[in-house]
Amino acid sequence: MITIKGKLAVTALAASMAATSVAANEVNLYSARHYDSDQAIYDAFTEETGIEVNLIEGKSDALIERIKREGVASPADVLITVDAGNLWRADQEGIFQPVESETLNSRLPDSLRHPEGHWFGFSQRLRVIYYDRSDFDPSRISTYEDLAKSEFKGEICIRSSNNIYNQSLLASLVEYHGEDGAQEWAQGVVDNMARDPQGGDTDQIRAVAAGECNLAVGNHYYYARLLNSDDEADREVARKVGIIFPNQAERGVHANIGGAGVAANAPNRDNAVRFLEFLASDTAQEVFAGSNHEFPAVEGVLKNPVLDSWGNLNIDDINVSVLGENNPEAVRIFDRVGWR
Amino acid sequence: MAKHSNHQESVLPAMQPRSSARGLRIRRPSVWAFSTFVIALLVAMPVIVILAHVFFPSGDVWSHLASTVLGRYLSNTVVLSVSVALGTTLIGTACAWLVVMCRFPGKRIFEWALLLPLAVPTYVIAYAYTDFLQYAGPLQSMLREWFGWQGSGDYYFPEVRSLGGASLLITMVLYPYVYLLARASFMEQSVSALDVGRTLGLGPWRMFRRVALPLARPAVIGGVSLVLMETLNEFGAVQFFGVDTFTTGIYRTWFGLGEQVAAAQLAACLLVFVFIVVLLERASRGGKRYHASASYQPLPQYRLGSGSAALAFLACFLPILIGFIFPALILLEMAITTGDPLFGEQFLGFAFNSLMLAAGAALVAVLLAVLLSYSARLNGSPWIRSANRVAAMGYAIPGSVVAVGIMIPLAWLDQRLNLFLRDNYGFLVGLVFSGTAFVLIYAYTVRFLAVSFNTVEASLGKVTPSMDAAARTLGQTAGGALRRVHTPIMRGSLLAAGILVFVDVMKELPATIILRPFNFDTLAVRAYSLASDERLAESATSSLFIVAVGIIPVVILSLAMRNSRPGSRKRSQNG
Numbered sequence: 001m002i003t004i005k006g007k008l009a010v011t012a013l014a015a016s017m018a019a020t021s022v023a024a025n026e027v028n029l030y031s032a033r034h035y036d037s038d039q040a041i042y043d044a045f046t047e048e049t050g051i052e053v054n055l056i057e058g059k060s061d062a063l064i065e066r067i068k069r070e071g072v073a074s075p076a077d078v079l080i081t082v083d084a085g086n087l088w089r090a091d092q093e094g095i096f097q098p099v100e101s102e103t104l105n106s107r108l109p110d111s112l113r114h115p116e117g118h119w120f121g122f123s124q125r126l127r128v129i130y131y132d133r134s135d136f137d138p139s140r141i142s143t144y145e146d147l148a149k150s151e152f153k154g155e156i157c158i159r160s161s162n163n164i165y166n167q168s169l170l171a172s173l174v175e176y177h178g179e180d181g182a183q184e185w186a187q188g189v190v191d192n193m194a195r196d197p198q199g200g201d202t203d204q205i206r207a208v209a210a211g212e213c214n215l216a217v218g219n220h221y222y223y224a225r226l227l228n229s230d231d232e233a234d235r236e237v238a239r240k241v242g243i244i245f246p247n248q249a250e251r252g253v254h255a256n257i258g259g260a261g262v263a264a265n266a267p268n269r270d271n272a273v274r275f276l277e278f279l280a281s282d283t284a285q286e287v288f289a290g291s292n293h294e295f296p297a298v299e300g301v302l303k304n305p306v307l308d309s310w311g312n313l314n315i316d317d318i319n320v321s322v323l324g325e326n327n328p329e330a331v332r333i334f335d336r337v338g339w340r
Numbered sequence: 341m342a343k344h345s346n347h348q349e350s351v352l353p354a355m356q357p358r359s360s361a362r363g364l365r366i367r368r369p370s371v372w373a374f375s376t377f378v379i380a381l382l383v384a385m386p387v388i389v390i391l392a393h394v395f396f397p398s399g400d401v402w403s404h405l406a407s408t409v410l411g412r413y414l415s416n417t418v419v420l421s422v423s424v425a426l427g428t429t430l431i432g433t434a435c436a437w438l439v440v441m442c443r444f445p446g447k448r449i450f451e452w453a454l455l456l457p458l459a460v461p462t463y464v465i466a467y468a469y470t471d472f473l474q475y476a477g478p479l480q481s482m483l484r485e486w487f488g489w490q491g492s493g494d495y496y497f498p499e500v501r502s503l504g505g506a507s508l509l510i511t512m513v514l515y516p517y518v519y520l521l522a523r524a525s526f527m528e529q530s531v532s533a534l535d536v537g538r539t540l541g542l543g544p545w546r547m548f549r550r551v552a553l554p555l556a557r558p559a560v561i562g563g564v565s566l567v568l569m570e571t572l573n574e575f576g577a578v579q580f581f582g583v584d585t586f587t588t589g590i591y592r593t594w595f596g597l598g599e600q601v602a603a604a605q606l607a608a609c610l611l612v613f614v615f616i617v618v619l620l621e622r623a624s625r626g627g628k629r630y631h632a633s634a635s636y637q638p639l640p641q642y643r644l645g646s647g648s649a650a651l652a653f654l655a656c657f658l659p660i661l662i663g664f665i666f667p668a669l670i671l672l673e674m675a676i677t678t679g680d681p682l683f684g685e686q687f688l689g690f691a692f693n694s695l696m697l698a699a700g701a702a703l704v705a706v707l708l709a710v711l712l713s714y715s716a717r718l719n720g721s722p723w724i725r726s727a728n729r730v731a732a733m734g735y736a737i738p739g740s741v742v743a744v745g746i747m748i749p750l751a752w753l754d755q756r757l758n759l760f761l762r763d764n765y766g767f768l769v770g771l772v773f774s775g776t777a778f779v780l781i782y783a784y785t786v787r788f789l790a791v792s793f794n795t796v797e798a799s800l801g802k803v804t805p806s807m808d809a810a811a812r813t814l815g816q817t818a819g820g821a822l823r824r825v826h827t828p829i830m831r832g833s834l835l836a837a838g839i840l841v842f843v844d845v846m847k848e849l850p851a852t853i854i855l856r857p858f859n860f861d862t863l864a865v866r867a868y869s870l871a872s873d874e875r876l877a878e879s880a881t882s883s884l885f886i887v888a889v890g891i892i893p894v895v896i897l898s899l900a901m902r903n904s905r906p907g908s909r910k911r912s913q914n915g
Contacts, residue, residue: 028858034869036681054858057869061595062854065744069751073758075770075858089598160582162592198501198582199470202874210476211491222874231678231877237476267768331596335408340582 088324148188432518
């Protein structure tokens with residue numbers, strides 16, 4: 001047994017030396033994204049720069065915890081998250097370092113950048129309202145606030161409040177309506193639920209298509225994905241469902257940010273910055289938009305027929321740190337109103 | 341340093357040779373006792389690290405939890421645990437008795453096929469059934485079309501995403517734990533006890549209830565306690581079903597509320613549940629001993645009449661149908677019609693990683709379990725026993741909490757090492773302790789030692805101490821007796837322990853995700869990536885592979901176990 005352990009330790013040591021050797025031309029990513037299309041971005045980056053990409057995928061919170069614990073020993077160069085709350089949390093933990101890049105500053109809008117370059121947003125995902133085309137008049141609803149109206153009793157499908165996108169949405173409502181107002185809203189939505197929260201966003205869309213509920217809340221790209229599915233049944237689901245972009249007349253539809261920052265102890269800092277700049281390039285932005293139906297952060301590269309068809313949208317540019325700061329309060333509100 | 345000296349002191353009482361007639365004489369107590377203690381400490385460390393948080397103040401979050409969600413966490417957890425425990429005991433024990441003691445059509449196939457659901461992760465069975473049974477799924481859509489129902493108000497259909505659905509599906513994939521241990525126990529049972537029962541005029545049913553079941557009780561309870569711990573830390577399925585339990589509550593409190601301390605305190609509450617389970621197990625054994633005297637002639641078998649045979653067939657077939665065949669078919673359908681775009685060479689890489697990790701962890705966990713339980717047998721000191729208990733706690737802790745518990749000390753070591761090297765020699769070596777596959781094996785050992793330990797301990801307990809005495813009289817050392825006497829007798833249970841850990845590691849997800857090194861994907865990670873991106877149909881390919889890779893060793897080892905009854909070789913030579 002000692003020999004087994006010994007061998008393991010030696011292999012482990014060798015592997016770790018190989019993984020972190022200083023001379024290697026590489027960039028180490030800790031990513032909360034897990035889309036196959038991202039591989040295309042990494043491959044294109046390696047081809048263009050000769051820098052190898054090493055990857056660990058996981059949940060944002062776990063990755064943040066890991067980088068924090070690894071400290072100076074951390075091999076992480078870049079942390080990529082899929083939501084604003086976790087960008088904020090990572091920044092609070094001090095695991096980002098400031099980056100000054102002409103490319104990033106010129107290509108990304110101010111609202112999608114940390115003022116000192118601790119993180120950068122590269123894509124946006126919108127939280128929209130879905131409705132049953134055959135059974136519901138979309139003019140009856142135009143804002144998130146409407147979802148809490150008693151006239152929609154028993155009509156809403158929405159997933160569990162464990163989900164970060166629901167938490168971010170409520171965090172934004174805490175900002176706009178205060179804690180009491182946000183709690184009132186959450187209570188109203190709970191009262192209007194057609195069923196207990198369950199499943200993912202796609203399940204909510206399917207429930208609308210099947211007639212289980214007239215209204216649902218979910219991220220926009222799940223719908224776009226169904227519409228582009230190879231499976232005719234999926235496309236049929238999407239065709240039965242209409243989409244409403246809430247709050248267009250005022251603050252805009254709630255959006256979450258997919259973003260990244262350079263780790264404080266990045267062993268390959270220059271490569272990390274080059275990688276971020278590459279994420280802002282047309283190549284990467286087109287993959288975000290084309291393959292994953294996200295809204296690209298850089299204007300003018302949008303080449304996605306589905307997203308294009310939605311026209312110019314008014315997107316809420318709420319300060320990201322607000323979403324992060326309000327997140328714990330949002331979870332407490334969900335607990336109080338019994339939103340599972 | 342202070343810790344170190346404490347540790348030395350606490351070992352001391354155990355190291356003193358015992359001269360009382362009660363225990364066995366120990367020739368080299370220090371080696372066994374000391375290594376037991378070190379191993380137990382290493383395995384318990386992550387749990388201790390997490391529990392250390394309990395002593396930090398956690399502000400007002402507890403009053404918030406208590407007034408809102410705590411009651412629901414508690415009642416859901418209790419209802420889920422109790423119903424799964426009852427269901428798995430019933431199915432597991434009944435099927436094990438049927439295939440060991442009765443003759444009916446299909447018995448030889450059922451022997452191993454009853455293990456198949458073990459290869460299906462709970463989150464996978466949840467995905468598969470939900471897809472099929474939900475309102476928007478094929479079954480209800482078809483029913484609506486046939487009967488012309490307009491909406492959910494027109495008919496009743498049980499909601500799969502509910503506490504009841506979760507209990508049922510979890511039961512269907514966890515009963516093999518009870519089955520496996522109960523079967524091993526029935527196979528190891530002594531004919532003499534059954535002969536005595538028979539001379540006293542017991543029929544098959546009463547023989548089961550009065551003789552075999554009491555003898556197998558430690559194994560059954562060992563199996564059920566595994567099931568309970570597995571249920572307590574279950575995350576994927578209950579989360580997907582929207583059933584809030586302590587485990588989902590820990591995640592939510594840690595990451596949603598950002599209250600790490602309160603989350604650790606919730607984890608400590610979960611451990612109280614586990615303690616209750618462990619204590620119940622101990623209490624149920626009472627002071628009784630279950631050593632069987634060594635009479636390993638072939639077991640008698642009951643021939644069933646056609647009516648009973650049909651019932652026996654159904655009793656064994658239904659669990660396999662619900663727990664394996666049906667979900668596998670759903671997955672297969674999804675994998676064929678949609679499937680994973682990466683299917684091909686990369687998949688072999690995922691499978692290879694999964695296999696290597698599972699095999700490595702199974703080996704380590706079984707070796708350690710033998711070492712720990714044998715050491716406790718040699719040396720009855722309460723120190724050793726409680727060290728073993730603590731070492732086996734990791735099983736009930738959610739995988740990602742264990743992962744964080746491992747990451748904290750190992751990453752700290754890495755930090756120290758790198759700071760030292762940087763300050764003295766001006767270079768960094770990176771993650772020596774926490775950044776390799778080694779840390780995964782460590783995590784799996786922490787998580788799954790209880791599985792191998794319970795199995796091995798139950799089996800070792802059935803070897804009568806006179807065997808030890810005889811071996812030692814014949815000049816064997818403690819180690820020699822273990823190698824030459826106990827290990828051959830326990831062969832079946834050791835295999836069972838290995839299988840269980842192997843399959844558990846194949847399915848393990850949260851710790852793997854958090855701790856894995858760069859560019860290192862397993863099948864479970866792949867399935868999760870796609871499923872969490874709501875691409876269930878694409879993830880079906882990996883899920884199916886987990887199941888497929890998992891059943892190969894299950895089947896092979898189960899077939900091997902058939903001949904594992906001591907003396908069974910003689911039987912096959914004669915017959």
